[in-house]
Amino acid sequence: MRRAYNAGRYDEARRHAHTLLSKPKEAELARSVIVRSYWNEQAFETLVQTAEHWDDELTQSYVALAQEQLSSTPGKALTPMKESRLERLRDAQPQPQHSLEWNPNNMPSNFSQEGLRLWFRYPQGQVYWDMPAGFDLSSTHPALLSLAAETLLYPWESATRAPFSSTRAMGGRASLSFSAGTDSTAAALVMPDETLLGYHRRSFDSMLDHRNAQRLIDHLNESGVREVLQIESNHELIRTHHGKPVGFSSDFACAVHLILLADHFDLGAIGFGMPIDNTYLWKGRKFRKFDETQYCTYWIKRFAQAGLDLLFPISSISEAGALMVVKDSLWLKHLNSCMRGDGTKGCERCWKCFHKNGPLGRPFDIKAHEIQTYLNKRPMPTATHALWALQSMGHEDEVPDLAHLFERDYAWWAEIYPAGFDLLPERWRGPIEARIRSVLPVMNEPYELHNVNHFDE
Ligand SMILES: [Zn+2]
Structure with missing residues (x-):
């Protein structure tokens, strides 16, 4: 296994490693060969899928690095398991009493206030901020709302880059x-x-x-x-x-x-x-x-x-x-x-x-x-x-x-x-x-x- 790994014959090294996974004394080394070889091949998705539930420190640090690689590489999707965890998390979020429709032509109109909670409607859902006492959406300048929307949606919604309807005077x-x-x-x-x-x-x-x-x-x-x-x-x-x-x-x-x-x-x-x-x-x-x-x-x-x-x-x-x-x-x-x-x-x-x-x-x-x-x-x-x-x-x-x-x-x-x-x-x-x-x-x-x-x- 070591010889194959050191020579860069990763498939062969993994074949040997898999036969050792059930042996308590050799399992850790075998796991490390598997994750390192996938890492060297830049097979990040396979690495995560294979090793997500192995709990030794080395494996977990490679899994974290691989996930980082996946999230920073455009076009690569998250693993199905992570995706379903995120779906549950999104489903568990609070919802406003009155829902707005997403309006790409008027960014400030996507904000609404319920008590001290400020809501923002974006194409796929709604998020919120809990604001300090005295906050008032209606006295917040539209340019601020448009800029906020842009920082939140810039990578995906070109409509957020439209000129602001008016300019706010500099604050102090x-x-x-x-x-x-x-x-x-x-x-x-x-x-x-x-x-x-x-x-x-x-x-x-x-x-x-x-x-x-x-x-x-x-x-x-x-x-x-x-x-x-x-x-x-x-x-x-x-x-x-x-x-x-x-x-x-x-x-x-x-x-x-x-x-x-x-x-x-x-x-x-x-x-x-x-x-x-x-x-x-x-x-x-x-x-x-x-x-x-x-x-x-x-x-x-x-x-x-x-x-x-x-x-x-x-x-x-x-x-x-x-x-x-x-x-x-x-x-x-x-x-x-x-x-x-x-x-x-x-x-x-x-x-x-x-x-x-x-x-x-x-x-x-x-x-x-x-x-x-x-x-x-x-x-x-x-x-x-x-x-x-x-x-x-x-x-x-x-x-x-x-x-x-x-x-x-x-x-x-x-x-x-x-x-x-x-x-x-x-x-x-x-x-x-x-x-x-x-x-x-x-x-x-x-x-x-x-x-x-x-x-x-
Ligand atoms: Zn530390």
Whole structure:
């Protein structure tokens, strides 16, 4: 079995492996050969179908990775079992007393209010948000409703891209789409103190553990250093009608609650904690002039028409820079990005424990299966950050095939890329820039960042 596997004869290796599955002593190795061979063949669907119910850690980490691959590859459907689970979840959702008909020609007319619950009709169903006291749909500007609909349906409904019927005047207060993770926490730290932090809370039970987030949110609210608003909604179900797992419809759908509440709180800006990894780098591994991308110019214009500055408060720093900003703050002890820990500590075995907790000086096991699986994926996920983390923590020998990439020194990755400040509208730039400069040094010119293209793409 091993010989066949190592020689890349995966069919043969699997045939041997299947004969060993019932033998307790050899079953684990056999399962690992089966999942690894399917992984190497990129047979993600077969991998998930075969291994979904095997419960050892290695198998489960491959299943999770394969599901991720399937959900990010257009045209590939979810497994039938997952699909029926989602159907049950959708069927169990609350329904409005008065249903609307979907109207593609007038986006604002797809919203309705019942008590403090705001409903949105989309082609396949209805989702809701539970709004704070005093919220009033009828005094919410139609441009905000249209922008909200667009962030929710952008990938599938071209009607949402129609010009808004009117333009909203700019509001006064800044806000931030806040997940309580490292990047959005760094963004909260560098934005003005009066920034409203808006946390989206999934209204139904799922694998997502809110405990870590809740700890930081409670600290911020109780200490009064920031105001964190928590809005419950089930809008992450919309994209499950399009063969995707539960999640945000688009990059900006994580802030849809703030868009809908912009008149209620007089909001004039919404920030997103997107570091260089998601802005000036394509998939974290190839440089691009972010400010010139169609993505950037289009969405800045759309937000502006709804009276909102689209803010990228940490676009001048990377995920490493964000870690350093958080490390420098008193909030650090209330923050942990690991989703599998007990709410206080990390699990020490997941990818987040390696690349987020590791550089903060927290323990992790570099040999843990999930960490090894990600490190050995090509192209490596969040590559620039992972290379920096491996180099700065002395683990370069884990990826011998990438030795040539370590001829460079990645210390610059934790420094400021000043061009990122140019993305900030004038009225917000001053305080944000000053706070970031007070924590981190500036990259040397010529910028290494401009040459990033680790896998010659
Ligand atoms: Zn972990």
